[in-house]
Amino acid sequence: xxxxxxxxxxxxxxxxxxxxxxxxxxxxxxxxxxxxxxxxxxxxxxxxxxxxxxxxxxxxxxxxxxxxxxxxxxxxxxxxxxxxxxxxxxxxxxxxxxxxxxxxxxxxxxxxxxxxxxxxxxxxxxxxxxxxxxxxxxxxxxxxxxxxxxxxxxxxxxxxxxxxxxxxxxxxxxxxxxxxxxxxxxxxxxxxxxxxxxxxxxxxxxxxxxxxxxxxxxxxxxxxxxxxxxxxxxxxxxxxxxxxxxxxxxxxxxxxxxxxxxxxxxxxxxxxxxxxxxxxxxxxxxxxxxxxxxxxxxxxxxxxxxx
Amino acid sequence: xxxxxxxxxxxxxxxxxxxxxxxxxxxxxxxxxxxxxxxxxxxxxxxxxxxxxxxxxxxxxxxxxxxxxxxxxxxxxxxxxxxxxxxxxxxxxxxxxxxxxxxxxxxxxxxxxxxxxxxxxxxxxxxxxxxxxxxxxxxxxxxxxxxxxxxxxxxxxxxxxxxxxxxxxxxxxxxxxxxxxxxxxxxxxxxxxxxxxxxxxxxxxxxxxxxxxxxxxxxxxxxxxxxxxxxxxxxxxxxxxxxxxxxxxxxxxxxxxxxxxxxxxxxxxxxxxxxxxxxxxxxxxxxxxxxxxxxxxxxxxxxxxxxxxxxxxxxxxxxxxxxxxxxxxxxxx
Numbered sequence: 001x002x003x004x005x006x007x008x009x010x011x012x013x014x015x016x017x018x019x020x021x022x023x024x025x026x027x028x029x030x031x032x033x034x035x036x037x038x039x040x041x042x043x044x045x046x047x048x049x050x051x052x053x054x055x056x057x058x059x060x061x062x063x064x065x066x067x068x069x070x071x072x073x074x075x076x077x078x079x080x081x082x083x084x085x086x087x088x089x090x091x092x093x094x095x096x097x098x099x100x101x102x103x104x105x106x107x108x109x110x111x112x113x114x115x116x117x118x119x120x121x122x123x124x125x126x127x128x129x130x131x132x133x134x135x136x137x138x139x140x141x142x143x144x145x146x147x148x149x150x151x152x153x154x155x156x157x158x159x160x161x162x163x164x165x166x167x168x169x170x171x172x173x174x175x176x177x178x179x180x181x182x183x184x185x186x187x188x189x190x191x192x193x194x195x196x197x198x199x200x201x202x203x204x205x206x207x208x209x210x211x212x213x214x215x216x217x218x219x220x221x222x223x224x225x226x227x228x229x230x231x232x233x234x235x236x237x238x239x240x241x242x243x244x245x246x247x248x249x250x251x252x253x254x255x256x257x258x259x260x261x262x263x264x265x266x267x268x269x270x271x272x273x274x275x276x277x278x279x280x281x282x283x284x285x286x287x288x289x290x291x292x293x294x295x296x297x298x299x300x301x302x303x304x305x306x307x
Numbered sequence: 308x309x310x311x312x313x314x315x316x317x318x319x320x321x322x323x324x325x326x327x328x329x330x331x332x333x334x335x336x337x338x339x340x341x342x343x344x345x346x347x348x349x350x351x352x353x354x355x356x357x358x359x360x361x362x363x364x365x366x367x368x369x370x371x372x373x374x375x376x377x378x379x380x381x382x383x384x385x386x387x388x389x390x391x392x393x394x395x396x397x398x399x400x401x402x403x404x405x406x407x408x409x410x411x412x413x414x415x416x417x418x419x420x421x422x423x424x425x426x427x428x429x430x431x432x433x434x435x436x437x438x439x440x441x442x443x444x445x446x447x448x449x450x451x452x453x454x455x456x457x458x459x460x461x462x463x464x465x466x467x468x469x470x471x472x473x474x475x476x477x478x479x480x481x482x483x484x485x486x487x488x489x490x491x492x493x494x495x496x497x498x499x500x501x502x503x504x505x506x507x508x509x510x511x512x513x514x515x516x517x518x519x520x521x522x523x524x525x526x527x528x529x530x531x532x533x534x535x536x537x538x539x540x541x542x543x544x545x546x547x548x549x550x551x552x553x554x555x556x557x558x559x560x561x562x563x564x565x566x567x568x569x570x571x572x573x574x575x576x577x578x579x580x581x582x583x584x585x586x587x588x589x590x591x592x593x594x595x596x597x598x599x600x601x602x603x604x605x606x607x608x609x610x611x612x613x614x615x616x617x618x619x620x621x622x623x624x625x626x627x628x629x630x631x632x633x634x635x636x637x638x639x640x
Contacts, residue, residue: 138620140571146578147609150597154605155346158598237458241579244460245594264464264583268479272468279461286456294452 024295031288034281038093049088050253064273079274080262081251088254089278093285095255099169100236104228106174107235111181112224116212118182119189129186133179141176142238148172149247162250169248173238177231184227188220222300229293233286240282256282317628324624328617333384335613339606340383343393344376346602392610393603397596402607406589411492412482413577413588419508424515432523433550436531448524451517459576463510463583470506478503480585507584514576515569522565526558560627567623570616 018025037044064077064085077085118129149172153161161168192198193216201211242248243257251262256278263274374382386392395402435444471479483499485492494500530536531554539549578590585591589608596604 138571140569140575142575143571143612146575150593150605151342151346154597154600154602157600233456240458241460241575244458245579245582246598260461260464267464267468268472272472275464276468279464283457283461286458287453290452290456 021295023291027288027291027295030284031292034093034285034288035097038090038097041087041090041094044090047084047087049083049091063271064277077273079254079259080266080271085259085274085277088259089256089281092254092256092259092278093281095166095249095253096236096239096257096282096285099166099173099239099255100232102170103173103235103239104231106170107176107178107231108181108224108228110175111178111183112185112217114178115182115185116189116217119186120193120208120212120216122190126186129182133182136176137179141173142241144176145172145238145242146245146247149242153247158250161247162252165249165253169239169242172242173235176238177234180227180231181224184223185220188223189216192216192219226293226297226300229289229296233289233293236282236289237286256285320628321625324621328621331617332614335610335617336384336387337380339392339610339613340380342609343383343602343606344379387610392607395596395604395607396601397599397604402603403611405604406592406607406611407490408492409587409589409592412494412586413581413590415493415495415504416507416511416580416586416588417573417577419504420511420515423508423512424519427512428516428519428523429555432520433527433555435520435524436527437546437550439528447520451520454513454517457513458579459510459514460579460583462513463506463580466506466510467583477506479506482587507580507586510583511576511580515573518569519562519566522562523558526561527554530554530557563623563626567619567626570619571612574612574615 042048079085079088114129114133118126149161149168152168189212198211198215201215206215239248239255240257240260243255244261246261249255249258251258254262259278260275260282263271263276263278267275390401390403392402394400395405398405431447434441435447438444467479470477478499481503482494483501483503484497485494485500486496487493488496494504527550531550536549536554540546544552574590577588578593580586581588581590582594589611593605593608595601596608
């Protein structure tokens with residue numbers, strides 16, 4: 001009985017959420033669908049787009065099923081290499097998501113540690129971290145990433161760039177944007193550190209490391225989650241932009257940005273689907289993450305309500 | 308008396324700011340030198356591949372390329388001060404000349420986009436601030452979330468699809484006809500040049516627009532809450548006069564400060580826009596240099612972008628000083 005009651009309560013909460021924020025609910029649904037499809041790509045996709053041996057040039061540039069001249073084997077048509085576009089998009093979205101999440105993990109690891117230290121200890125450490133964050137932000141992260149990868153490519157050649165593309169993208173995007181986490185963590189830590197429970201913990205003899213790790217960190221998680229959401233959208237967009245410029249994922253292992261780029265050359269020859277369909281998937285992904293981030297911010301941070 | 312003191316404070320500030328700018332430029336040059344000497348081969352840039360190894364050694368010595376790195380660095384910086392940043396391996400011309408020849412194209416693209424951003428974001432931002440509950444304001448803010456979420460290269464691709472491929476109204480590639488005015492090659496004086504500018508400028512502005520609408524709105528909301536606005540309204544000043552004459556003037560300060568800090572981002576987005584439209588600007592040139600490993604050209608571009616960055620940041624600081632009434636009043640009171 002209690003189980004049934006809790007189930008209806010949960011159902012009620014879900015219904016209330018959908019009624020209150022239909023946009024956010026829709027975004028959550030869209031993001032969930034894209035993410036699950038991408039993560040299960042090896043199970044869902046009919047072909048492995050990275051297996052160059054299975055590709056047939058005769059299949060290249062076939063249009064989607066609903067356009068004349070299509071091949072029933074390829075629902076969304078094929079790209080210039082003769083890849084099934086649907087499979088390529090599933091695998092490409094997977095790469096985009098993996099790069100985005102890992103890059104944000106690096107940002108968070110650097111930013112949150114520095115922010116906690118700066119906020120908790122203050123003083124000289126605080127001014128050094130804050131100044132470094134200001135400088136890093138004024139340098140424009142996308143420009144820094146472009147320069148880093150461009151130098152890598154010019155120095156070591158496009159060959160090594162394509163071999164190490166995933167770790168390179170993760171590190172470059174990961175190191176570029178730590179200041180957002182640092183600023184948020186620092187401000188929140190300053191607020192928490194002045195509260196009574198921290199003073200109580202200190203009076204009880206807790207060490208600085210214990211206070212920061214066990215007491216402050218769990219209490220500043222909600223603003224950090226909000227930052228992480230926006231940052232994931234930013235990282236996915238940065239990866240797509242870098243790949244579009246030819247400084248990211250190679251054509252042999254395309255992400256969404258690479259697919260858009262490789263299709264763009266063929267768009268004026270009539271093969272619009274190679275660019276437009278991955279482009280729409282990318283926009284769907286980014287819009288849903290951004291809308292979710294806005295909703296999370298409203299829900300978790302009462303000070304920043306929707307005006 | 309006091310105004311002299313204020314003037315002196317201003318000069319001291321300016322001097323400190325200029326010293327900082329020079330220091331940053333020096334750092335940029337050192338980085339550029341490090342990149343050049345670790346990735347490039349200066350001798351190959353000059354003589355090419357065909358010269359035999361023994362002769363190379365001889366040349367290397369004659370040209371001073373076997374000198375120790377502090378000497379080479381000093382020489383590089385000395386050359387940079389005279390506008391000599393090396394020779395492009397693709398174009399076989401001084402790199403600075405090559406980059407400067409592409410500067411007008413990028414500048415006019417950024418100018419067009421900035422005008423669009425200014426003309427659209429100020430009215431839209433004010434409207435969203437003074438009528439926060441209106442349907443139009445909600446629509447603008449909603450669209451701006453969408454605008455932030457669409458990567459700039461996709462905006463470009465979709466605009467090309469609609470206006471060039473489907474409707475055939477506007478050209479999709481290049482700059483069109485250009486006219487030389489002295490050293491400056493402009494596309495602003497021909498109809499074809501202007502028509503070619505519309506889509507790229509619109510694309511570039513689309514990515515900055517949401518940010519600036521939110522900035523104007525935020526700054527205006529801040530100002531509208533102040534007492535002076537209420538006083539002005541109570542004295543019977545017309546709403547439009549209060550918004551534009553009083554609040555907007557003070558809202559400009561944070562706008563200049565934040566807007567000026569976006570230079571780096573603007574350079575990156577210009578690079579993406581130029582790639583989509585094959586716009587023959589500096590960003591397009593940079594990517595060509597990267598693909599063909601033209602190290603001197605790459606480093607020259609980096610130095611140029613660094614210079615641009617330093618100049619705008621210094622200008623923003625000076626402008627903030629001039630725009631903020633509190634700073635100038637401090638000395639005269």
